[in-house]
Amino acid sequence: MAANVFFVIIPNQRKMVDAMSAGQEPDVSLGAMGAQRSLHNNYFTLPVLFIMISNHFSMSTYGHEWNWAILAALSLIGAGARHYFNLKHQGEHKVWILPAAALAMICLAFVSKPVPIQPSLSAEESGRAPLVYSDIAPIIEKHCVSCHAEPPNNPLWPMPTPPKGLNLTIPSAVKAQAANIMAQAVHSKVMPLANQTNMTDDERTKLGQWIVDGALLDAESTPTP
Ligand code: HEC
Known part of the structure; x- marks a missing residue:
């Protein structure tokens, strides 16, 4: 996300401003590229928030042997929830997205629940x-x-x-x-x-x-x- 900002979004904006200051026509494809990276970052907001908080409550995420797959699934669900809000801001109300994300979350919790090791009798x-x-x-x-x-x-x-x-x-x-x-x-x-x-x-x-x-x-x- 930081690389998108520092290597694409800000430099492209600067190039366009420089071109305009020099009286030239700015290259609009630079702006479009920046907008595309902003959109990628927008979809990553919820997964990143989760990653920032999850290391304090690791439970079955990073302690799980399939930790990478759980994180990938959580990222998809997070991006899905973000998609709902993006559409809503454009005036489209796809009401099914949030319950679908919640259901996916419940399924994920179920399949990733730790299988505790139980020592036998004392x-x-x-x-x-x-x-x-x-x-x-x-x-x-x-x-x-x-x-x-x-x-x-x-x-x-x-x-x-x-x-x-x-x-x-x-x-x-x-x-x-x-x-x-x-x-x-x-x-x-x-x-x-x-x-x-x-x-x-x-x-x-x-x-x-x-x-x-x-x-x-x-x-x-x-x-x-
Ligand atoms: C690579 C480093 C590392 C190793 C190896 C490690 N731990 Fe930890 N341990 C930590 C860290 C970091 C914390 C603090 C986690 C936190 O703040 O949530 C911790 C916390 C704990 C706690 C919680 C203490 C409390 O008061 O909440 C226990 C219990 C514990 N470790 C036991 C173990 C046992 C048993 C092992 C070996 C089987 C082990 N640790 C191996 C880094 C390690």
Whole structure:
């Protein structure tokens, strides 16, 4: 959108004004090209607003494995809604467009809804030995501490302090955040951010299993007689 403004719309306008100031006939095709790019930007208004807000509420958009397809569908729906208003400003009332966009939105929410990973019965319920911290430590090490450490050391996302002050190199901090971790990395795939390290469903299930078993640190496990 910015490139349309800075490389086409403004330069073309300037060329036309320059031609007029020099007493020449301005090239109207330059104006038409600018108008076409403005129209493209106009159709992108709603998708861009969505992209700006969505990174704070990632849920099933960028945490989803089909994130690009969801974004493409949302952009089409957004452009459709914009089309309704464009026509309305020209005096045409196509009333069916907005309900169709709303229906498409509902269908999209339905097909993209996350399929939560459900850890099975707790250790107590199933009579097996509970998982302890050292069982899941390699998962945290591999997928979380590049960002959640003091200081973070993620080559793709340089940051001065761990996000939300959450330092997951400390086992007791992981335990204290168990409910949050369940929501962010097991029930949804929001973490690790953009699944940069390709965390698998098996790893998520194991992490969830540790939490269901009581998020035990190694020292807290009672040795089975
Ligand atoms: C690439 C960097 C990165 C990685 C890797 C990462 N996180 Fe995060 N994490 C973030 C960012 C950024 C936020 C803050 C998001 C926000 O503000 O909405 C966050 C927030 C969180 C929160 C929410 C804290 C709160 O109080 O709301 C939890 C829980 C969390 N991460 C857990 C994890 C777990 C578990 C892993 C590994 C499976 C992980 N993260 C891997 C960057 C990362």
